[in-house]
Amino acid sequence: QVQLVESGGGLVQTGGALRLSCAASGLSFTAYAMAWFRQAPGKERQIISAINWSGGTTYCADSVKGPFTISRDNAKNTVFLQMNNLQPEDTAVYYCAAKPESGTNYCMGARYNYWGQGTQVTVSS
Secondary structure, three states: OOEEEEEOOEEEEOOOOEEEEEEEEOOOHHHEEEEEEEEOOOOOOEEEEEEOOOOOEEEOOHHHOOOEEEEEEOOOOEEEEEEOOOOHHHOEEEEEEEEEOOOOOOOOHHHOOEEOOOEEEEEEO
């Protein structure tokens, strides 16, 4: 059974930072590309960035290219999202997801077939 478990969310002030983690189990981690998504209240889910099995990154949302960094540790079956300079508009539930590694379509949300339960990030102004 595949499980993705996010952690690291919380309440932070404007300009602060958080590091999200997503621990994967039940799958061959290096056979999967991983991604982070977020969904703000009343808005559609947005893909933030993706990372291939070897650590190559794709940033799918221009607004977070600078402040947000995705990375992975294949030895620990974990993917991370370092978020710096957080703003109130970054308030959302953040999800990690996995898709079979195919070398393409990293920003296509529909390709991701395993999802975590989400972790809340709230940025106060």
